[in-house]
Amino acid sequence: MCTMCEPTAPFKLTHSSSLDDYLSNNQVWSSNMQQTYPTLFTEYNSKGQDPHTLFIGCGDSRYNENCLGVLPGEVFTLKTVGNNINTGDLTTMSTLEFSVIYLKVNKIVIMGHTDCGAIKSCSDSNVYNNLSSNLHQYLKPINDLINEKRPELSELNEHEQMKQFSIYNIKKQYKTLTEIPLIKEYLENEKLEIMTLLYNVDTGLIEPVVCWSNCDLLESNRK
Numbered sequence: 001m002c003t004m005c006e007p008t009a010p011f012k013l014t015h016s017s018s019l020d021d022y023l024s025n026n027q028v029w030s031s032n033m034q035q036t037y038p039t040l041f042t043e044y045n046s047k048g049q050d051p052h053t054l055f056i057g058c059g060d061s062r063y064n065e066n067c068l069g070v071l072p073g074e075v076f077t078l079k080t081v082g083n084n085i086n087t088g089d090l091t092t093m094s095t096l097e098f099s100v101i102y103l104k105v106n107k108i109v110i111m112g113h114t115d116c117g118a119i120k121s122c123s124d125s126n127v128y129n130n131l132s133s134n135l136h137q138y139l140k141p142i143n144d145l146i147n148e149k150r151p152e153l154s155e156l157n158e159h160e161q162m163k164q165f166s167i168y169n170i171k172k173q174y175k176t177l178t179e180i181p182l183i184k185e186y187l188e189n190e191k192l193e194i195m196t197l198l199y200n201v202d203t204g205l206i207e208p209v210v211c212w213s214n215c216d217l218l219e220s221n222r223k
Contacts, residue, residue, distance in 0.1 A: 037071065044073055051076045053107040054099040056173070058083040063113055063199045067206060076103055081135070082118030082142050083110060085173045087180060100182060106192055110177065111206065112170040113199040119165045122146045145172055163198075167209050170196050174211045 008014075012025050033040060055065040055077045065075040078095045086092050099105045121127045121135075122143040131139065149168050153161045174196050177183055186192035196209040 033072075040071060040073070049073055049076075049103065051099070051103055051105055053109055054078065054096070054105045055109045055111065056080075056083055056085065056177075057109075057111045057199075058113055058116060058118065060113055060116065060201075062201050063111075063204075065109075067199055067204060068109075076105060082116060082122075082139060082169065083112050083173060084118070084138065084142065085110075085176045086138070087176065093180075096180065097182065100186060100192065107195060108177070108183075108192065109195045109197060110170055110173050111197040111199055112166045112173075112209075113201055114163050114166060115201050116162070116166050116169075118142060119146070119162055119169060123150075123162065123165060141172070142169055145169060167198060170198060170209045171211050174209075 059079045076099045197206045
């Protein structure tokens with residue numbers, strides 16, 4: 001029997017699921033949401049969006065903004081491989097502009113995660129060097145970061161190293177984000193707050209990642 005054809009608890013769909021399966025699941029989800037939050041769709045979602053947060057996360061299937069306990073309409077989302085913020089990418093930059101300028105979010109969450117495939121690929125030179133051309137180029141900044149930081153982590157076991165590499169990557173993305181003129185302007189005018197977090201796939205819990213505070217950042221920018 002094809003192991004990918006049978007649902008595995010607690011998952012609802014499989015590699016062989018049909019369109020009807022997707023539609024049926026949606027009907028169940030919609031019904032449950034309406035029972036729990038009777039006015040969510042009719043009084044809120046149907047009248048436009050007013051999100052408070054831009055969520056920048058990894059494309060990994062094991063987590064998204066739902067880990068914050070939010071409902072549809074609260075969070076605008078950008079997911080990339082390795083939660084990488086690429087300032088040369090139109091999708092990334094237009095998402096930042098749209099959410100900050102037009103949706104007027106006042107918080108940005110950068111959330112990496114443990115057991116990250118991008119991090120693991122970049123930590124193994126054999127894997128990284130054999131990636132497809134687009135992935136190899138896209139992940140080069142993360143690969144460079146890992147090569148730079150690896151000597152600092154020689155005493156840690158592999159699991160601890162991978163987690164620490166994810167934390168280093170979150171800090172790198174924070175630095176990249178805060179150097180974007182639009183984001184720097186909004187921070188200086190106290191219109192924006194940035195939160196850096198790590199999601200643990202083995203518990204579902206998030207933990208803060210300490211970066212420069214906004215105050216430290218502003219002071220640094222003035223120098």
